[in-house]
Amino acid sequence: MSATPVSATLQQQWGEVCLALREALEAGDEALFLEAVDRLTGMRERGLWDSLRQLDARLRAALDQFRLDPRLLRLAGQEIPDARARLDHVLKLTDEAAHRTLDLVEGSTPLVARTAAAAATLGAECKEARESGAASPYWLELLGRLESHFAAAHADGETVKTNLVEVLMAQSYQDLSGQIIRRVIELVAQLEDELARLVQGSERAVSGNRHAPPAAEEGSRGFGPAVPGISVSTVDGQQDVDELLAMGVAMKGM
Amino acid sequence: MKKDLRFLVVDDFSTMRRIVKNLLNDLGYANVAEADDGKTALPMLQAEPYDVLITDWNMPGMPGLDLLKAVRSDPKLAKMPVLMLTAEAKRDQIVEAAKAGVNGYVIKPFTAQVLAEKLEKILAPAA
Structure with missing residues (x-):
């Protein structure tokens, strides 16, 4: 079975550290082996950190723009x-x-x-x-x-x-x-x-709307008068109310 | 119908309390006290004898539904007739109020006639 051809880039990027890993493993040198593992994970995470840094920079730039927008400040x-x-x-x-x-x-x-x-x-x-x-x-x-x-x-x-x-x-x-x-x-x-x-x-600006009232409290407090075109599942007149009330009373006894 | 009944009207809008008080006066009930939310109303109910509670639902402090539940769980007040007079019009809410033990539910805006009818109905057993 012939070995899969390895690209020169891969060899160049990972070859040395893989070799170091293999040598440390064969030699049974734990310190050297762990050092090679650290080097390997460090190399792996560098790309992620670079992306995060770019994202952070873009977010800061956007927030700076918000701060500087006079209309928003006003x-x-x-x-x-x-x-x-x-x-x-x-x-x-x-x-x-x-x-x-x-x-x-x-x-x-x-x-x-x-x-x-x-x-x-x-x-x-x-x-x-x-x-x-x-x-x-x-x-x-x-x-x-x-x-x-x-x-x-x-x-x-x-x-x-x-x-x-x-x-x-x-x-x-x-x-x-x-x-x-x-x-x-x-x-x-x-x-x-x-x-x-x-x-x-x-x-904290991106950590969610912690000031929004919790849904449970909202329900207990009520929703205010029905507004045409906005409110849903509202009753249609006092007769509708009377029927629902009777239904609720019947359910109470169940 | 007994005209010396003592009413407590609970609403955070003073205009609405005044409207209800006037309507009750027109119906011959002169003994009407007021409170602006459940938190104020509950100690009043516990301190003095009232015959009927008329309450709004949506109020800051203690909402009407919580007041209703507090009344129903107080052995001294549990049997008191409670009429909810509110703009809360969601179907689930009315069923919830019924389950919590409300005796009548009138939706705002209401007419003097509807209020009179519902009052007559909830007071019928006591009259």
């Missing part, structure tokens, strides 16, 4: 904190507007309730007077008109009361939009944190 240092402050301000403004509306609803509801109740009482009294037979034709006609007016005033008052409840309910937008805005503020804060770490060029 984003991390000023614009993202500004964005958070603006969103906080939106929350404050909507909160104030909703409370102001609630002040007015709470102030108006008893007034209209009192007016509607008085109209009902006076309307009944007009009817009683008109039907007593004691009134002259002039008073009969006037009492009839007053009765109609009080009936309309009572009905209008009741409508205004119902509308005020709707105005009250409509203020729940502040809670719903507020929850969505708070979630965006949290995301922006995380982005700010990550950018700051990247800009600092720290090794």
Whole structure:
């Protein structure tokens, strides 16, 4: 069986160390043998280290570029904190507007309730007077008109009361939009944190997003209001909720 | 229905607490206390007798689901009717709340009528 031809490069690169290994082995010289093994592994690892050094240099250059990019610095240092402050301000403004509306609803509801109740009482009294037979034709006609007016005033008052409840309910937008805005503020804060770490060029910048909240905690805290086009697996109305609730209760007993 | 029932409304948004309080007042319930998250609510529930708990889910500090579980695991509070009033609309969450022992689940935005109906339903055994 003829020996496989060995290329001159291989012979040149590895021949000497292989020979040293073989000689040390045959001579039974452990120290020499280990020294040859070290030399062999050193030669083998040199290529890997060269690649790693090049990768490190490229990474550092990329991070340096991040540090030097003025747009990125402005984003991390000023614009993202500004964005958070603006969103906080939106929350404050909507909160104030909703409370102001609630002040007015709470102030108006008893007034209209009192007016509607008085109209009902006076309307009944007009009817009683008109039907007593004691009134002259002039008073009969006037009492009839007053009765109609009080009936309309009572009905209008009741409508205004119902509308005020709707105005009250409509203020729940502040809670719903507020929850969505708070979630965006949290995301922006995380982005700010990550950018700051990247800009600092720290090794930690590539060690994963340790600031992201753990998934379990996220689930317990909730996901916020359903957002069309974004939220998945959400219910479709209160009836859907009632059915799921009944299903969950049944499962509880299992 | 008993009108002297004592309610605790837990929500981190003061507007929502005020809305619920107004609706309860309209239904004739004048005795309504407020807390802004589970961590504040739990000591209140343990210190004073409340008849009904209405809680949001998504709150900083202690979320509503954790409050519900804490209530159910406290022998003194375990039987208290709990209504969850929340924007959390994922199907799994509703099933999870049911398994944790919630009595009613109303999704935001809601109407005054839905709140009244659900309250009537969870209070029916006590009335």
